[in-house]
Amino acid sequence: MEDNKNEHIKIIDIDPYLKPYESDINLRMNSYSSSKKRLLGCNQDFKSFANGELYYGFxxxxxxxxxxxxxxxxxxxxxxxxxxxxxxxxxxxxxxxxxxxxxxxxxxxxxxxxxxxxxxxxxxxxxxxxxxxxxxxxxxxxxxxxxxxxIWQPEHAFIWQDSDFHIESTNPLFIYETHVGMAQEKEGIGTFNEFTENILPRIKADGYNTLQLMAIMQHPYYASFGYQVSNFYAVSSWFGTPDDLKKLINTAHQMGIAVLLDLVHSHSIKNIAEGINEFDGTDYQFFHTGVKGNHPAWGTKLFNYGKPEVIHFLLSNIKFWLEEYHFDGYRFDGVSSMLYHHQGLGVAFTDYSKYFSMETDIEAITYLQFANDLIREVNPTAVTIAEDMSGMPGMCIPVSFGGLGFDYRLSMGVPDLWVKTLKELPDEKWSMNQLWYELTSRRPMEKNIGYSESHDQALVGDKTLMFRLAGKEMYSHMLKDDDSLIINRAIEIDKLIKFITITLGGEGYLNFMGNEFGHPEWIDFPREGNNWSYKYARRQWSLMENKDLKYEYLSNFDREMINFIKYNNVLGASDVQNLWTDEKFKLLALKKGGFVFLFNFNPSCSFPKYELPTSENGDYKVVFNSDEVMFGGQSRIDMNYIYHTKVLRHKDNKTGVIINTPSRTVLVLKKIDNNTH
Incomplete structure (x- = not known):
């Protein structure tokens, strides 16, 4: 970067709306350059610098x-x-x-x-x-x-068998986000070994290629979901030993599954007895002193990212987990809290000025740039994902261009969109134009991880999509021979939401454990208020495995959806095209990756002879549809029928096919070679 001081202006070429803030970007990059020189000198790299664990400790x-x-x-x-x-x-x-x-x-x-x-x-x-x-x-x-x-010093060191494994940068991520402790059906805390034996094969069979592990860094309060870390270099003893975790990751790699760590560098637990707070007797050893060092909403301590020793501690931590445990990258938690002195609380990021103000923490931005630099040096194929609700421009632009250097950002607005839509609008009032806009609007040249619901929605006080759609009916009407209108609607909408989200919502996809089959109820960790019960801090796989229950339909759909999207590289396609937005009848047609997608969100109307634009002439065949019996559908689509294009008189004389589209279904068509049928 020092060789070309203007290279970071490329971020403005990528996003011209940043032009008025060129001086702010220069300020950030000057901070990056000067801080890097102060830390590393002229010749050292981050990989050589971030070796705290090799010096400190036992x-x-x-x-x-x-x-x-x-x-x-x-x-x-x-x-x-x-x-x-x-x-x-x-x-x-x-x-x-x-x-x-x-x-x-x-x-x-x-x-x-x-x-x-x-x-x-x-x-x-x-x-x-x-x-x-x-x-x-x-x-x-x-x-x-x-x-x-x-002291952890076993007589025999763990033997890794994953030397050939690495993430293919060209392959989109299909992420299975999970919490080891509640991954078991038993009413208790699951272990790393149980997860390796029982859950990894499920993830592999469902087609996910990436595992995102929550709550791995040591946290004394089990119900914190792992987000109040006490010991940054310690494996959570709730689930087993360091070697047990290594076995889990080693096994995942042998299955071809990458493993990401949910990294919490945005804050730390305030506890003195268990954590790092006031270790040397001061409140400023690791954190900002006084009020500035306290997170007003989380009750935790905030790191001072401008202090060289703190940067050394945290960067060494990043390198440690990559090298000691062979993690393949990180999902950085709470990035919005890091980026702003106000922690992003109570602020609507409605225009670019909100990203470039006195409230922006440039020292934190510099730290995140350093973190991404280090990760690339340690493992060039590693993946980094930012959890940032503010939408900071340049989050996933290379540091050398003036960005923060992440590979992906989470599409955090998408789950919010679905909750807001389900809560505020009756089915017949959904806007197809809004769905298209919200699912396709992204910052230029920045990759996103799309997801339809977050793990937060699974907690007490909120609802997963399926539980929000079905409510108490899930307790009594999930038998396959029970023709409940409420459950039927819930399953149909759940499938539509997931399929349109995976198709349009990002360049990668994420699902939280259990949501693939519509896990009922909420997550409630053991606490005094529930008599320290584990009843709701587990996953009931038996519901999905029961052939008499409709959970199997959702599980089948999720598996086939993942496999279809993955093997046809739909997420890797950048040629998305809106073919038709039918606001009156609630249909949306689009083209992506050589496929034509037709989403019928109409709550009651099927259209036996719907004119579907395809943008080009030829013969088409349905290659995926949500109305199959194995998905809980009625099998109203002939998967063998060949559709011939013609002029569509009611669609502005566009080229397309006439097709039957049942209400609340998605159909995927592909143009076929005349010689293949």
Missing amino acids: HLMKNGWIYREWAPKADALYLIGDFNYWDPHTHPLQKTENGNWEIFLPGVQSLKHMSRVKVRVVAKGKSRDRIPLYIKRTVQDHDTHDFAGQ
């Missing part, structure tokens, strides 16, 4: 153990644990330079695998027993419920 040497910690404002540190019967005086650390402390323990048996440790930190006249910052595992005491660090 390391087994030939003749003993070395333990190092960063606590610049502490007065004294003492290592305590099972090895010294928790005596706070026998093993003091020595202070070295730059706020570092260290101690050498002679003998390789001085610390044993799975032994518990803490460090007593004396600062400002207070003594606190803390969990080491770079610990790889923590465990909870059954009696006191206190957490402690645990």
Whole structure:
């Protein structure tokens, strides 16, 4: 970048609406360049810089153990644990330079695998027993419920068998978002090993090629969904051991499934006993001091991304998970909170000025650029996805062009669109023009992950799409021989929403675990209010496997939809064309990837002789339709019939076919070679 200081102006060529903010973009890129030079000097790269885990924490040497910690404002540190019967005086650390402390323990048996440790930190006249910052595992005491660090140094290192695996950058992502703990049907917390054995084969069979794991970084409160991290280098002990996680990822890779980590660098838990807050006795070691360091909505601590030591801690964390656990990339959580001093709360991002103001956190933008640079250096095929509700321009533009460097952004407006539509509009009032606009409007040259419903909608206080559509009828009318109008409508609309979303909503697709078969009810983690029950913190796979229930229809549809879109590379096509928007009768026809799609959203009317524009002459055949019996449909479409194009008198004399389109169905047609039928 230093060789061509004007290269980042390319972002303005890509999005001319950014021209008035050229000086702001220059300010960002100057911050990037100067901060990078200050951190790395002239020759170092991010991969060489981000090695905190190799220096700090516990390391087994030939003749003993070395333990190092960063606590610049502490007065004294003492290592305590099972090895010294928790005596706070026998093993003091020595202070070295730059706020570092260290101690050498002679003998390789001085610390044993799975032994518990803490460090007593004396600062400002207070003594606190803390969990080491770079610990790889923590465990909870059954009696006191206190957490402690645990030495993880098994006799035999895990043997990986995935050297040939990497994500093909040309292949669109079909993401299965999941929470290991609630992936089991039992009323309890699922484990990594149970997930590997029981859930990975389901994901593979359903056609998903990417697994997105939530709640992997250690969090003391199970019900936080993993978004209040306490120990950034530790695998969540709720689900098993570090080696159990490695086995899961290794197995996924052998199945051809990539694995993304839900990375939480937007904030940290405020807990002192379990987390990193006030480790050296100050509130500003990792976070902004005072009010600026507190998230007003989440009750968590906010990182100071302008501090070199914080950047080092977080970038080292990114490299650690990529190299130690072979993750294939990240979904960055809470990016909107990082980008703005107001955390994006209560702000409507209605025009570009909202992205370029005094409220924009340039230090956070620089950190995210560094993070993407580092990830490319460590693994050039790794994928990064930004969860940003604000729509920051340039999020998925290369850093060298003036962007933030992510591969994808989540299409967060799409689930909101569906909830708003279902809540506020009767079926007959849905706008086809609005659906087309909302599903196809994206920032130029920026890729999106489309999804029809978020994991947040599955939580108590909200509803999944299927539960919102069907309500209490799901409890009593999901038998296949029960002809419930409410359930029939729910299934038909659910299928339509998912198919049009995967077709138009992004260059990748995401589904949250269980939504592929319309999992009923909500997620409610064990808490005092429900008598610590796990009844709603699980996935009832047996509902989908019961051949007497309609959940199977939705499961079949999701699997066949994924496979059709994937094998025909519909997401990779960039030639989407609106063929006809029928606002009066609620139909939408489009062309993409060589296929013609006809969505009939009409709640009651089927059209036996609908004029469907195809944009070119030829013979067409239906290759996919949602009205098949295996999807809960009525099999009203002849999949063998050949449709010949003609002039459509009621469609402005366009070229097309005349076809039967049942209400609330989607049909996909393909032009066929005359010699093949």
